[in-house]
Amino acid sequence: MTALLExxxxxxxxxxxxxxxxRLVDQRDAVLLAHNYQLPAIQDIADVTGDSLALSRIAAESDKSTIVFCGVHFMAETAKILSPDKTVLIPDARAGCSLADSITGADLRAWKAEHPGAVVVSYVNTTAEVKAETDICCTSSNAVDxxxxxxxxxxxxxxxxxxxxAHVKRITxxxxxxxxxxxxxxxxGINGAxxxxxxxxxPDADLFVHPECGCATSALYLAGEGIVPSDKVKILSTGDMVTQARSTRATSVLVATEVGMxxxxxxxxxxxxxxxxxxxASCKYMKMITPAALLRSLRLVKDEVHVDAQxxxxxxxxxxxxxEVGKPGGGE
Structure with missing residues (x-):
């Protein structure tokens, strides 16, 4: 980790x-939200812990004037998009995302120019600029739909x-x-091997696999070849993993996603x-939301998230x- 990201x-x-x-959450008239990949201490002190889209929707429905979003930057942006009149704080604005950073608005505009008339579907794990160039977003739960x-x-x-x-293309x-x-x-980095x-x-464990994982195809291969019983392989968003955990009859589960889950x-x-x-499999950006960062943000009203109105x-x-389409389910 570089000094810049310390x-x-x-x-x-x-x-x-x-x-x-x-005390500060009450003073700021805030709702405190934490993503499933956050440090346990941050998850435990939050008003609500969940996936990014679910948290953004909860924030939009809240009667609080301030949203403190413990997650990475695109997540706080999504909360601001859905709650334009509320103050949105992220405890450390440097907490980025390698996936969201893998495409810019300019990249998407150039890609669209190569395929005139195409429909753009963007995963919700993208920046506001990319969402603005998108026809319809999706989550890992409703991408197929x-x-x-x-x-x-x-x-x-x-x-x-x-x-x-690749998962969506295979299913559809x-x-x-x-x-x-x-x-x-x-x-x-979570691979098939x-x-x-x-x-x-x-051999008795269920497999909970996030579709962003490099091993998602391998999980389906194991099921298809009968190496692992197909009913034990679950391709799930983070939100759906929690739901499945409450209903599974398994006594052990192998989890392929970020370890904060x-x-x-x-x-x-x-x-x-x-x-x-x-x-x-630990995201250094998620772990930048430390107890010190949260206290700093609440005390000093740092770092506020802004998204251009247009x-x-x-x-x-x-x-x-x-x-409006299918089951939005988990944000990621």
């Missing part, structure tokens, strides 16, 4: 910290995640679908042994179209 530190998440955070809703004679440009795009059988070569570096090795060592899964179903497929209006339209 997280704010020096504050322990003890009882005094918790009391001060909650969104693409299937587009007339078959229309080309589809799917961005930015190549693994989610869509031939005129072009996929941007972007990825989340953390999810891409690791998954196969862990599955072989834990384990905290919510273990809280949802403490009797189940949840283990990471790759315990090194950009926000166009981006809001693509998000609303997404919500």
């Amino acid at each position: 997280p704010y530190s020096g504050v322990e998440p003890d009882a005094a910290w918790r009391d001060e955070v909650r 969104v693409v299937a809703s587009i007339p078959e004679d229309r080309e589809v440009l799917f961005c930015p995640d190549q693994f989610l795009g 059988g869509r031939r005129n679908m072009h996929i941007w070569a972007g990825e989340c570096h953390v999810h891409a 690791e998954l196969a090795e862990r599955a072989a060592a834990n 384990l905290h919510q899964l273990r809280k949802a179903a403490p009797e189940i042994d949840f283990q990471a497929v790759n315990d090194r 950009t926000a209006e166009r981006a809001r339209a693509s998000v609303r179209r997404m919500i």
Whole structure:
């Protein structure tokens, strides 16, 4: 980690910290939201913990005037898009996202120019600028439904995640679908060989696999070949993982996503042994939202998120179209 990305530190998440955070949240008339990949202390102090789209929708429905979004920058932007009249704070504005950064508005405009008339479908894990250039957003839960809703004679440009795009193309059988070569570096690093090795060592375990993972195709291959029973392989968004954890009859589950997810899964179903497929799959940007960063943001009203009004209006339209199709479910 470079000096530029060194997280704010020096504050322990003890009882005094918790009391001060909650006092400041009340003082700021704020709702405190935390993504599933955040540090456990941040998840536990939040009013709501969940996936980015669900949190943004909760923020929009809240009667609070301020939203404190503990996540990465595009998530706070989405909250601002859906709540333009509210103050949105992210505890550390440097918390970016390798997936969102893999395509810019200029990149998308150039791609659209190469495919006139194509329908642009963008994963919700994108910047406001990209959402503004998009016809309809999608989540990992409704991406298949969104693409299937587009007339078959229309080309589809799917961005930015190549693994989610490949999953959608495989399920829909869509031939005129072009996929941007972007990825989340953390999810891409969870590979098929690791998954196969862990599955072989834990034959009774269910597999919870995020479709952004490099191992998603391998998971379906294992099921298709009968190496792992097909009913044990679940391709799920983060929000759907929590729902599935509460209903599965498995006693152990291998989880292929960012390791912060384990905290919510273990809280949802403490009797189940949840283990990471790759315990090194930790996002340094998510972990920049430290106890010190949260306290700084609340005390000093730092860092506020702004989205140009015209950009926000166009981006809001693509998000609303997404919500109208299928099951929006988890944001990612």
